[in-house]
Amino acid sequence: MKPLDLWAHELRRTGPAALAGPPALVLLMALLSMFGAWLGSRESTTAFMLAGALEMAMPLITGMAAASSLGRDHAVELQLTLPVSYRSTVLRRLAVMAGWTGLCAAAGSAVLTLGGWWALVPGAPSGLAVQLVWLAPALWLAALGLLASAAFGSAVAATTTVAFVWITEQVATETLQSVPASRLFYLFATMRGTVPGDWTANRVVLLCTAVPLIAAAWPLLGRPERILGGEKE
Amino acid sequence: MIATLRYEFLMQIRRPIMWIVYGLTYITLVAVFWPAYRTLSFTDDGGHDPKLAMLTSAKLIMVLLPIVYGCLIADRLIRDRRLGVATIMDASPADPFGRLTGKYLGVCAATAVPIALAFFGRAVVYAMTEGKVEALAWSVAVFPTAVLPGLAFLGALALAGPLLMPPLPFRVLFVAYWFWGNLIPADMMPTLSHTIFAASNEYVAYGLFGQTFEGLAYGPWPDAALNALRPVASPAVAVLWMGVMVALTIAILLITRLHAARSES
Amino acid sequence: MRIQISQLTKTYKGGVHALKGIDLDVPTGMYGLLGSNGAGKTTLMRTLAGLLRPTSGTVRLGGHDITTQDGRLAVQRALGYLPQDLGVYPDLTARRFLDYIALLKGIDGRSDRRRRIGELLEVVALGEHADRRLKGYSGGMLRRVGIAQALLNNPRLLIVDEPTTGLDPEERIRFRTLLSHLAGDRTVLLSTHIVEDVAQTCQSLAVLARGRLVFQGHVGELVARAYRQVWTVTTSGTAPSTGRIVAALPHGAGMRYRVVAPVPPAPAAEPAEPTLEDGYLALMEAAPPA
Numbered sequence: 005m006k007p008l009d010l011w012a013h014e015l016r017r018t019g020p021a022a023l024a025g026p027p028a029l030v031l032l033m034a035l036l037s038m039f040g041a042w043l044g045s046r047e048s049t050t051a052f053m054l055a056g057a058l059e060m061a062m063p064l065i066t067g068m069a070a071a072s073s074l075g076r077d078h079a080v081e082l083q084l085t086l087p088v089s090y091r092s093t094v095l096r097r098l099a100v101m102a103g104w105t106g107l108c109a110a111a112g113s114a115v116l117t118l119g120g121w122w123a124l125v126p127g128a129p130s131g132l133a134v135q136l137v138w139l140a141p142a143l144w145l146a147a148l149g150l151l152a153s154a155a156f157g158s159a160v161a162a163t164t165t166v167a168f169v170w171i172t173e174q175v176a177t178e179t180l181q182s183v184p185a186s187r188l189f190y191l192f193a194t195m196r197g198t199v200p201g202d203w204t205a206n207r208v209v210l211l212c213t214a215v216p217l218i219a220a221a222w223p224l225l226g227r228p229e230r231i232l233g234g235e236k237e
Numbered sequence: 238m239i240a241t242l243r244y245e246f247l248m249q250i251r252r253p254i255m256w257i258v259y260g261l262t263y264i265t266l267v268a269v270f271w272p273a274y275r276t277l278s279f280t281d282d283g284g285h286d287p288k289l290a291m292l293t294s295a296k297l298i299m300v301l302l303p304i305v306y307g308c309l310i311a312d313r314l315i316r317d318r319r320l321g322v323a324t325i326m327d328a329s330p331a332d333p334f335g336r337l338t339g340k341y342l343g344v345c346a347a348t349a350v351p352i353a354l355a356f357f358g359r360a361v362v363y364a365m366t367e368g369k370v371e372a373l374a375w376s377v378a379v380f381p382t383a384v385l386p387g388l389a390f391l392g393a394l395a396l397a398g399p400l401l402m403p404p405l406p407f408r409v410l411f412v413a414y415w416f417w418g419n420l421i422p423a424d425m426m427p428t429l430s431h432t433i434f435a436a437s438n439e440y441v442a443y444g445l446f447g448q449t450f451e452g453l454a455y456g457p458w459p460d461a462a463l464n465a466l467r468p469v470a471s472p473a474v475a476v477l478w479m480g481v482m483v484a485l486t487i488a489i490l491l492i493t494r495l496h497a498a499r500s501e502s
Numbered sequence: 503m504r505i506q507i508s509q510l511t512k513t514y515k516g517g518v519h520a521l522k523g524i525d526l527d528v529p530t531g532m533y534g535l536l537g538s539n540g541a542g543k544t545t546l547m548r549t550l551a552g553l554l555r556p557t558s559g560t561v562r563l564g565g566h567d568i569t570t571q572d573g574r575l576a577v578q579r580a581l582g583y584l585p586q587d588l589g590v591y592p593d594l595t596a597r598r599f600l601d602y603i604a605l606l607k608g609i610d611g612r613s614d615r616r617r618r619i620g621e622l623l624e625v626v627a628l629g630e631h632a633d634r635r636l637k638g639y640s641g642g643m644l645r646r647v648g649i650a651q652a653l654l655n656n657p658r659l660l661i662v663d664e665p666t667t668g669l670d671p672e673e674r675i676r677f678r679t680l681l682s683h684l685a686g687d688r689t690v691l692l693s694t695h696i697v698e699d700v701a702q703t704c705q706s707l708a709v710l711a712r713g714r715l716v717f718q719g720h721v722g723e724l725v726a727r728a729y730r731q732v733w734t735v736t737t738s739g740t741a742p743s744t745g746r747i748v749a750a751l752p753h754g755a756g757m758r759y760r761v762v763a764p765v766p767p768a769p770a771a772e773p774a775e776p777t778l779e780d781g782y783l784a785l786m787e788a789a790p791p792a
Binding site: 007009013082085229 | 552592
Binding site: 022025053061064068069159163164165167170172175180 | 254257258261262265266269270271300301304305308309311312402403404405406408409411412413415416420426
């Protein structure tokens with residue numbers, strides 16, 4: 005176990021740009037929850053937007069941050085010559101970012117629970133399962149972002165990939181939900197609906213398939229030459 | 238300006254990652270919009286009208302590919318700063334606004350090449366399979382009117398945005414903007430979608446090329462906010478939309494130049 | 503830590519041959535690696551630091567084979583590396599930057615780190631500026647931070663790649679002196695294209711040209727390459743057309759040229775005492791084309 009000081013450094017290296025997104029989103033959610041009616045938003049619309057922020061916006065922020073893991077490090081050449089593998093440094097930063105996003109998302113889900121908004125979202129889960137609303141797509145997009153980052157060696161290409169997948173899932177809902185295989189990988193099964201009984205399977209598949217995505221990124225992250233030759237941002 | 242344009246165009250067009258990402262996204266686009274992409278029609282008429290087929294083709298590529306286009310442009314200006322080229326450029330006798338314009342045109346033109354290839358390539362395939370050569374003429378008319386104005390505006394936005402905030406939040410906001418401001422139904426929430434300020438809308442299709450859908454006029458949506466920005470489609474409104482896109486582009490480039498001038502002083 | 507390189511080649515994607523069959527033996531102490539830009543120095547340094555994988559050949563550092571995972575790890579534990587373009591985190595102070603690198607080098611104890619960082623900041627004369635953010639540092643100060651980070655783990659092998667490029671004369675001399683003091687019982691491999699840096703700090707050196715090793719030996723041997731090949735020509739007419747002009751100084755109404763050439767470049771040419779730079783140029787003139 006590495007000393008806490010190292011984790012504190014990695015928190016700083018993750019960068020304010022990556023860390024500021026999730027709390028900003030939760031703040032917006034809290035404001036919308038409190039002042040939505042005053043702004044003229046219907047209750048069902050407010051509930052939809054709050055849950056959408058959790059299932060759609062939070063994973064987008066996480067995925068884009070993970071996709072930017074490589075290419076932003078000013079001292080990458082130095083890092084690659086250190087006895088600690090750069091792969092573990094990247095994963096530590098990713099863990100910091102994911103942990104922070106998780107905390108913020110849990111706070112966001114508390115906003116929905118405390119305001120009783122979940123009841124207004126058709127097909128929304130209850131109990132602890134509400135955490136899967138954001139966790140499954142966030143983890144899957146983060147894993148995709150990491151793999152794209154390692155495979156392309158370019159933050160631009162990796163973030164573009166995450167952005168493209170996210171938008172495609174938004175606009176091609178019917179196509180993706182019409183086939184059982186793609187339905188199980190569909191990221192927004194809570195907000196955009198799915199076949200009754202498929203929601204839990206969808207979440208489990210997303211969580212499980214995130215693992216091979218990270219596993220595929222693992223060997224690529226272990227090649228210093230590849231990381232050194234990637235595009236810098 | 239011409240030298241900058243040429244340099245930036247070549248720098249971007251030679252970037253392998255651009256072609257790889259466009260290639261992957263194009264395959265995905267074809268897969269998710271199948272069979273509409275095969276027939277170039279959203280209805281059962283089978284896309285036998287070449288004009289409508291080209292309009293559909295433009296609509297399809299303008300749903301997903303602009304995200305790739307914008308994200309790929311978003312690192313170009315900050316790259317100069319990172320590589321230390323900006324200082325050298327600033328010391329050159331070239332007019333700064335001319336250089337910015339050259340950079341903008343070069344980067345955007347290069348990044349739009351794969352989109353143009355996808356569009357005109359599909360037009361050629363359509364012309365051959367349907368035996369309708371006039372599709373090529375329609376494609377030449379549709380691309381600059383229905384696609385280019387939107388791309389011009391998005392290019393300026395993507396180029397300038399990362400000067401105001403770090404690239405990561407900019408890209409997140411760019412995706413959110415594209416979804417909120419261009420793709421969602423206008424009656425879902427207050428949105429710029431389907432207004433004359435949206436980079437992707439159908440004013441040119443309905444206003445300039447006379448496309449119709451079940452006799453409904455394109456423009457205001459029932460129960461939608463901001464309908465004042467959704468006039469009924471007509472040739473004049475289509476031209477207005479193009480003008481708005483060009484005006485926004487120029488405004489963004491001017492703001493970018495002013496911002497750079499302030500940073501320099 | 504002894505460096506033994508045998509038949510090392512490195513070919514990049516696209517077929518660029520950066521290193522072509524390098525055989526080199528580097529003993530303990532200060533060792534110079536000279537070569538023009540693009541000669542392959544950085545590729546060699548990066549290969550030794552475990553950043554690049556050789557295309558073929560063997561590289562052993564202190565008996566460890568750098569091409570194996572275990573060997574690379576063992577070398578990196580004993581390595582201090584200062585890259586040509588040292589990237590730092592501009593938002594950190596020198597002290598915090600060194601603290602972070604120390605943690606990554608496995609110095610986990612907080613008090614050990616603090617003590618070591620304090621010592622090194624004094625060694626590189628940055629004690630007064632230690633709590634300033636790195637974004638405000640000059641090029642020379644950043645190089646000194648780079649050396650400090652390289653020394654954190656008390657390395658047996660120190661690789662410094664073009665460390666004095668862009669520094670003012672005072673900083674360059676200070677840096678060279680610092681490197682000489684550090685050599686002692688460790689191997690310090692100084693890669694540079696500035697001949698003077700090697701002349702002032704190293705006893706032995708190797709010269710790379712277009713990916714090939716064209717010389718290895720003592721500084722004196724390289725100087726000897728220019729023996730009877732260095733001339734001064736004073737003329738008010740045109741510059742000598744044979745040989746390589748090393749220096750040109752105004753002299754009265756004419757010019758005084760220093761020329762490296764195998765034969766007198768002009769009838770009035772006078773022989774001169776060769777320097778390391780002359781030896782290097784004589785070697786380059788004689789080196790076979792790629």
